[in-house]
Amino acid sequence: MRIKLEKRQEPSKLMQVVTPIASVLLTMVVGVVVFDLLGIDGQRAVIDIFLTPLLASYKWQDVAVKAAPLIIIALGLSIGNRANVWNIGAEGQYIIGALCASGVGIAAGTAGGPIIIITMILAGMLGGSAWASVPAALRTRFGVNEILSSLMLTYVALQVLSYLVGGPWKDPNGRNFPATAPLQPDQTLPILFSGTTVHLGVAIAVVLPFVFWLLMSRSVFGYQIRVVGSAPNAARHGGFDGNQTVWLAMLIGGGMAGLAGALEFAGSLKAINLGFPSGYGFTAIIVSFLGRLHPIGCLIAGIVLAVTYVGGQVAQTTVHIPNATAGIFQAMMLFFILASDIFVRYRVRFIPSAKAVVQPAPGE
Amino acid sequence: MDFLIAAIITIVGISTPILLAGLGELVVEKSGVLNLGVEGMMLVGAIAGFAATVLTGNPWLGVIGAAVAGALAASLFGFFVLTLNSNQVATGLALTIFGTGLSSLIGLSFVGRIVPQFGSVFPPELARDPLLKVLFGYSPVVYFALIMVFAVGWFLKSTRAGLILRAVGENDLSAHSIGYSVIGVRYAAVAFGGAMAGIGGAYFSMVITPMWAERMTAGRGWIALALVLFAGWRAGRLLVGAIFFGVLMWMELNAKAGGLSFLSFAQYIPSQFWAAMPYLMTVVVLTLISMRDRVGLNAPACLGKPFLPAT
Numbered sequence: 037m038r039i040k041l042e043k044r045q046e047p048s049k050l051m052q053v054v055t056p057i058a059s060v061l062l063t064m065v066v067g068v069v070v071f072d073l074l075g076i077d078g079q080r081a082v083i084d085i086f087l088t089p090l091l092a093s094y095k096w097q098d099v100a101v102k103a104a105p106l107i108i109i110a111l112g113l114s115i116g117n118r119a120n121v122w123n124i125g126a127e128g129q130y131i132i133g134a135l136c137a138s139g140v141g142i143a144a145g146t147a148g149g150p151i152i153i154i155t156m157i158l159a160g161m162l163g164g165s166a167w168a169s170v171p172a173a174l175r176t177r178f179g180v181n182e183i184l185s186s187l188m189l190t191y192v193a194l195q196v197l198s199y200l201v202g203g204p205w206k207d208p209n210g211r212n213f214p215a216t217a218p219l220q221p222d223q224t225l226p227i228l229f230s231g232t233t234v235h236l237g238v239a240i241a242v243v244l245p246f247v248f249w250l251l252m253s254r255s256v257f258g259y260q261i262r263v264v265g266s267a268p269n270a271a272r273h274g275g276f277d278g279n280q281t282v283w284l285a286m287l288i289g290g291g292m293a294g295l296a297g298a299l300e301f302a303g304s305l306k307a308i309n310l311g312f313p314s315g316y317g318f319t320a321i322i323v324s325f326l327g328r329l330h331p332i333g334c335l336i337a338g339i340v341l342a343v344t345y346v347g348g349q350v351a352q353t354t355v356h357i358p359n360a361t362a363g364i365f366q367a368m369m370l371f372f373i374l375a376s377d378i379f380v381r382y383r384v385r386f387i388p389s390a391k392a393v394v395q396p397a398p399g400e
Numbered sequence: 401m402d403f404l405i406a407a408i409i410t411i412v413g414i415s416t417p418i419l420l421a422g423l424g425e426l427v428v429e430k431s432g433v434l435n436l437g438v439e440g441m442m443l444v445g446a447i448a449g450f451a452a453t454v455l456t457g458n459p460w461l462g463v464i465g466a467a468v469a470g471a472l473a474a475s476l477f478g479f480f481v482l483t484l485n486s487n488q489v490a491t492g493l494a495l496t497i498f499g500t501g502l503s504s505l506i507g508l509s510f511v512g513r514i515v516p517q518f519g520s521v522f523p524p525e526l527a528r529d530p531l532l533k534v535l536f537g538y539s540p541v542v543y544f545a546l547i548m549v550f551a552v553g554w555f556l557k558s559t560r561a562g563l564i565l566r567a568v569g570e571n572d573l574s575a576h577s578i579g580y581s582v583i584g585v586r587y588a589a590v591a592f593g594g595a596m597a598g599i600g601g602a603y604f605s606m607v608i609t610p611m612w613a614e615r616m617t618a619g620r621g622w623i624a625l626a627l628v629l630f631a632g633w634r635a636g637r638l639l640v641g642a643i644f645f646g647v648l649m650w651m652e653l654n655a656k657a658g659g660l661s662f663l664s665f666a667q668y669i670p671s672q673f674w675a676a677m678p679y680l681m682t683v684v685v686l687t688l689i690s691m692r693d694r695v696g697l698n699a700p701a702c703l704g705k706p707f708l709p710a711t
Contacts, residue, residue, distance in 0.1 A: 074505065074506070076505075122489055124436075124489060124493065170683075174683070174686075174687055174690075178687050178690045178691050179690045180683075180686050180687050180690045181686070181690075181703075183434070183489055183704070184625075184629055184682075184686060185683050185686060187436075187622070187625075188626055188679040188680075188682050188683050188686075189679070189683065191619065191622060191676070191679040192676045192679050192680055195672040195673075195675045195676035196672070196676070198672045198675075199670050199672040199673075202670075202672075203670060318493055318496075318497070319497075321489075321490055321493055322490075322493075322494065322497075325487075325490055357505060357508070358501075358504040358505060358507075358508060358614060359504075360500050360501045360504035360505075360614060360615070361501050361504065361505050362501070363497040363498065363500050363501030364497075364498055364501035364502055364505065365501075366494075366497055366501075367494040367495070367497040367498030367501065368498070370490060370491070370493075370494040370497075371476075371480055371486075371491065371494055371498075374480060374484070374486035374487055374490055374491055374494075375480050375484040375486055377484075377485075377486060377487075378484055378485070
């Protein structure tokens with residue numbers, strides 16, 4: 037028997053839904069086997085990483101707070117990925133967004149209230165977009181590969197953060213610890229449910245996917261992004277400007293990453309220290325692929341990835357594996373989802389080979 | 401004088417891992433593949449080299465173990481990217497996340513262990529001489545890296561296999577049509593890149609700080625990626641670039657320790673400036689390369705694109 041691939045006329049809608057689910061399930065199965073081989077209780081590890089955060093209600097708020105930045109960043113990145121614009125510097129844009137919000141907070145001093153909070157959020161979005169505009173300008177003006185330039189700028193952003201929190205923005209009352217002063221209580225995002233850590237950013241992360249869905253399916257802009265990505269030549273003939281698409285994709289991607297950074301800062305952490313860069317900008321790339329670059333897919337995938345983060349911490353205490361282990365599962369999910377693209381674009385046929393065809397015995 | 405000698409020895413030491421990983425990635429990119437998983441492969445190499453040395457007691461076997469582990473990690477990337485045609489950028493990032501997690505997990509049972517060290521390649525009188533140790537006092541891995549600069553440069557420029565590899569990276573469809581196995585060449589290049597990154601990672605756990613710590617390569621894999629671009633995809637310039645980046649990293653270390661008082665202007669420059677420089681310089685060089693088209697010809701035309709033959 038041999039396997040033959042037939043290209044589909046159109047990507048399979050069914051497979052686009054089935055493959056992400058299958059990838060998560062396959063990751064869990066492979067995870068059990070691999071961990072058992074390494075001498076760790078694999079079943080327990082997989083249950084703790086994937087299921088405990090969902091089953092234990094006191095973990096829900098952690099999942100929601102972790103999912104929010106992942107969803108918001110992934111939404112922005114999906115736009116670019118659809119148009120074949122590869123912004124992999126979201127982590128840097130996220131950091132700069134948070135720093136801009138923090139700058140507003142510092143400038144505001146003891147002033148607080150909705151105006152200050154809204155200004156912080158807008159500053160975060162502008163900061164993220166500004167950081168992303170560098171790769172956009174270099175790509176459209178000089179043809180510099182945006183994958184490489186946006187990645188490089190992430191590491192510059194890390195140093196900007198390290199400089200600011202260890203120098204000019206260091207909390208004067210902070211015992212010389214490199215961190216900004218914590219925000220005033222009336223400068224932080226409102227909490228949605230009292231007694232929890234679920235802040236306004238979570239609500240934004242739930243609403244935005246639907247806004248993006250409408251934008252992508254109903255507007256000329258959404259159409260432009262889809263056409264530029266899937267048929268660049270047709271897009272050019274149709275009058276869609278490639279450079280304009282690059283700019284839009286980078287500015288939206290950067291703006292969303294900056295927004296996520298500002299919300300994480302003003303909603304969760306309230307101060308920025310050297311531990312602020314958490315890799316959300318990179319993990320969001322996994323989210324956008326696991327969500328099949330669809331806004332609602334990003335919402336669901338963001339929750340799945342947040343579960344693995346929270347579950348990783350659970351497994352750290354129950355089966356004593358390092359926190360980074362959750363990364364093995366996150367990477368496996370991405371490996372499987374990328375590999376399963378083949379089922380979306382191709383039809384897999386199993387063709388019996390000549391030898392395997394059983395000849396009817398004479399006389400029958 | 402003592403200060404200068406100490407500085408040179410430190411700079412050579414911190415340049416070596418990025419040089420090794422950079423040489424590997426250079427060959428990978430020349431074959432038309434962009435593997436962003438360098439950091440992950442270095443970490444896998446770091447723990448594999450450390451573990452193999454602890455278990456066998458022989459640092460040479462450790463280096464071989466690191467190379468094999470790096471190549472295996474790279475082959476995993478190769479399987480998804482080359483056989484299943486998955487997206488190279490995303491798969492490379494996944495490899496880094498995967499390698500970070502896997503190395504932390506395996507490293508768990510090696511925390512606190514110590515490894516036997518390499519002996520000196522040269523007679524101890526030379527290696528310990530206060531002056532001559534600038535030339536003879538390094539780990540064997542450093543000399544291996546230097547040899548590999550010339551080996552890779554010669555391979556790419558002067559051998560038939562190197563020509564085929566460049567052809568595959570430059571125009572995969574043409575190389576395919578005259579009968580070369582594009583996928584085969586790329587698998588070999590990707591595995592070589594992984595082996596070199598693995599050895600580069602092992603340099604951290606076996607030579608720089610002979611112990612295991614989670615994420616101990618501290619982002620140097622990304623500097624190695626920057627280095628390849630900074631060097632404009634040439635082996636010779638990679639060596640110059642590695643030393644230049646080494647000087648910048650050394651400036652950063654010194655600025656952190658407050659030891660740059662010998663440069664009157666430098667005390668006003670924060671350590672983060674030096675740390676950001678390799679990346680900023682790389683963006684500048686990328687822009688210059690893209691502006692001057694002729695120089696840009698060195699960038700492999702098929703970099704990052706999947707190979708999709710018509711049949």
